[in-house]
Amino acid sequence: MRLQGKTALVTGSTRGIGLGIARAFAREGAAVVVTARSGKDCQAVAEEIGKEGRRAIAIPADLSKSEEVRRLARDAESALGGRVDILVNNAGQPRVAPSVELPEADYRYTLDLNLNAYFLLSQETGRGMLSRRSGAIVNVSSVNGTLAFPQRLAYCVAKAGVNMLTKVLAIEWAGQGVRVNAIAPGYVATEMVKGLAAKGILDQERLSRRTPMGRLGLPEEVAEAAVFLASDAATFITGSVLTVDGGWMAYGYL
Ligand SMILES: NC(=O)c1ccc[n+]([C@@H]2O[C@H](COP(=O)([O-])OP(=O)(O)OC[C@H]3O[C@@H](n4cnc5c(N)ncnc54)[C@H](OP(=O)(O)O)[C@@H]3O)[C@@H](O)[C@H]2O)c1
Known part of the structure; x- marks a missing residue:
């Protein structure tokens, strides 16, 4: 029960x-706010x-809408008894298109969801954490925050921004009891990846081989x-981007 008594907002x-x-946090004893666009899925x-x-x-x-991001922060705080101890900024999605054709609306949507929402939620929930001198933020970034992949311009820009957002907040809030870290996953078998594979945008076999x-x-x-x-096992860790990628980033051969 590594998060016993904690409250968490996981996007x-x-x-x-x-x-x-969300499942792991709940199993470790945290009360969790579940959020996404689909109310039915959240409820389930x-x-x-x-x-x-x-x-x-x-x-x-x-x-992707700043007024909804701020409303979520307020509602989550009240639902969790007035405090969000842990924020996990995770909701994100790429838009895949050649950069020369990427519609401005898709570029802006990708930055709003993958970067700007991370900032706004950190700011909104960070105020309470700073006043209590206690809190942890975990931002889900990507190997794309460091490595450039073609046709994912807005996504790569957003994730690189998430890495720097993580570091700046971490050093500003380090002396006030609030830790801010990021996780950079490699390819993970989720609906997002399965959906891109179904459209022929990704090839899961090739990704596994890489x-x-x-x-x-x-x-x-x-x-x-x-x-x-998020736990007290990481009390001296802030400003880190932890790679969880089966070795993807380390690999530089053929
Ligand atoms: N899967 C990978 O290989 C991989 C690799 C590196 C990094 N990541 C990062 O990991 C995070 C999660 O990815 P995933 O693969 O788990 O994605 P996923 O399976 O597509 O799930 C995305 C989640 O975000 C919600 N969401 C999407 N758009 C939203 C919006 N506009 N507002 C609020 N919620 C929204 C979705 O629910 P609704 O559709 O109901 O809103 C869903 O709960 C992302 O930040 C992604 O960039 C993933």
Whole structure:
């Protein structure tokens, strides 16, 4: 029970990595706000966690819209008894297109969801954390925050921004009890990846071969890193970007 008594807001927690994190946090004793656009999905996950005897509250929001991001922060805080101890910024999605054709609306949407929402939620929940001199933020970035992939311009820019957002907040808040870290996953077998594979945009076989461990990651493996960074096992860790990628970033051969 590494998060016993803590309260957590986990964005994008109805599927994939976010769902893995919400389940792991609840299992470790945290009360969790489950959020995504689909209210039905949020409710289903909250009920699933509730059946395990843990506490979860469903609060739907579209995080590409700043007013909804701020509303989520307020509602989550009240639902969790006035304090968000842990924020996991996870909701994110790429838009894949040649840069020369990427519509401005898609560029802006990608930055709003993958970067600007991370900033706004950190700011909104960070105020309470700073006043209590206690809190942890975990930002789900990507290997794309460091490595350039073609046709993912806005996504790569956003994730590089997330890495720097993490570091600046970390050093500003380090003396005030609030830690800010990021996780950079490699390819993880989630609905997002399966959806891109179904459209022929990704090839899961090739991705597995490119990964030194020879397979895609599991949401649960990313969730373990999130539990660690959010917990008291990581009290001297802030400003880090932890790679969880089966060796992808380390590999530089053919
Ligand atoms: N999977 C990978 O290989 C991989 C690799 C590196 C990094 N990542 C990062 O990991 C994070 C999660 O990825 P994933 O693969 O788990 O994604 P996923 O399976 O597509 O799940 C995305 C989650 O975010 C929610 N979401 C999407 N758009 C939203 C919006 N506008 N407002 C609020 N919630 C929204 C979705 O629910 P609704 O659709 O109902 O809103 C869902 O709960 C992302 O930040 C992604 O960039 C993933």
